[in-house]
Amino acid sequence: MKLEKDQLVKFYSLMVRTRKLDNLMIEALNSGRMAGFYHAGPGEEAVGIGACTFNMRDDDYLYPHHRSHAIGFTLARGISPKGWVCRHFDKNPGEVEGPTAEERGIFGISGTIGGGFPLSLGWGITAKKNGKNQAVLSFFGDGASGRGTLHESMNMAAIWKLPIVWICENNQFGQFMPIKDAFAREDIADIAAGYNMPSAVVDGQDVLAVHEAVEVAVQKARAGDGPSLIECKTYRMRGHAEGVPDVDHVDPRSEKDKEAWRKRDPIVLFKENLIKQRILTAEEVSKIDKEADDEVAELDKYQQECPVMVPSDASILDVFLYAE
């Protein structure tokens, strides 16, 4: 499917908003006005946004990963970022307009790496049983390739031809461990052959390339032709989490590598492409950037005005614990 101009503009706008929300959290945590932890992902926006924005139906299922705490996925699925922003500041967003995460098939992010594989398998079973051509998009980082849950889940999905698209966002680092020392082959996509499953390796800095590869895999899934694996090569620009050492094992990570990847920033690449192809003018791009800045400032203001996230009493915990 050839994308229309407004779709291309949407890709750009979503990536810019994702970057700016990422930056808001980095600033808030480092300045001490937010507690907790944050796993930033600047430079990786093209993967989630390229994959999810135009390839998913409302009733599809999505397992995002933890980087940028899934804000790119949230925006790509048309979910308001108000809840996302407020929860980071331990604020109660109140009633938020638009669909909830559950209504867009997002049920959470596992606190354990690789915990998403078996759950995605379950959603694949649901999709197949429902018989409505739903698809599951299940993301994981390169580090998760070490988990046995990957093997068990990919094998069963392949045996049963479940409509799952496994998408590896290979940013080349686990917490402090480079994937070159954690995986025996160059491409994680190679494991697909062991499950008799098609695979592709794509440039994770190219939002259109990601979109196109995932589109093919999603169509296969909906047609009942089973799962696929797509590996998107990207690069983690910051440390695993804000405030933790940014190292390769124990030594600082290569500045040379970072500089090379910085030149391949997915937002800059796509912006230049849009201008070069005369889809947008430089002025129009600046306008989108400015709108994103305003929106993020507005969200920050909104969370500051929201009450803290403490319910009036602890009895609510019983409601959380068990369903009736």
Add this chain to the structure above:
Amino acid sequence: MKEITYVQAIAEALAEELERDEKVFCIGEDIQTGTFGATAGLVKKFGPDRIMDTPISETAIAGAAVGSAMTGYRPVADFMFADFMYIAFDEILCKAAKWRFMHEGTQQIPVVFMAAMGGYLGLGAEHSQSPVSYYMHTPGIKVVVPSTPYDAKGLMKSAIRDNNAVVYLYHKALLGSTGEIPEEEYLVPLGQADIKREGKDVTLVATGMQVQFALNIAEQMKDKVSIEIIDPRSLEPLDIDTIVKSVEKTGRAVVVDEDTSRCGAACEISMQIVEKAFDYLDAPVQRVAAKNYPIPPGAMEKFVLPQPQDIIDAVEAVMG
């Protein structure tokens, strides 16, 4: 009423619920054949899409069950041996037990994790455990342990209909035991203890196989001591009120549990008796459980698993 075996009762409950609700399905290793018979024959009636045989992949079985439960189905995941559930603890103790809570009650996870537990068959350390304490210890997941065919059927039907994660552990040594159940449909609610035998001198709390030991001992000792046997049937939720009420009457309590003694179910129940009925106790509460060793194979298991004589000794100890 009709007579039925314990394992047939489980199979009957599964068949009835599969028939009643098309969202129910079973998933596990070799369940079409059914290693212990609990799922045997179901595939003939319900087909392989609802009685799903899997590779040896416990984490995927458990996680897939949780995922499908979140999205509208009511899976029963079978792990064959309770010992094998350890492999899938992230899926069972985190995903199934915590995701509703983590997401503030926006999710329902109606999943049953079933497995055969228990010793007395000489099967060794990794095929004989009764690991009830892990589930009892973890907030957000229920755990039931049937001791009779009646309870086995009624608890399974309630577990499947419950909108939460329920661990259903049935005892391997009871598979062929028989009992009467009604011809018509019935349920055994979760969280309701059953007084298996009335008495006035000692409250004896026991689950699973230990209930059978207790019943024999109570009969054997009836001329000396009147034993009241309470089977909690579900350990979470735990019907502590029925236990406390009995202790208020008898003034003495023995708690029996096949799981390892240290931090086990007997430990928790005993402490709750002490907290809630201390003033009624005429003697310290006695605990009988597996000793703090792995379960040895063959005849050596008698050194570790609770024996009828241990229960008799405990009853005599509280009687003074």
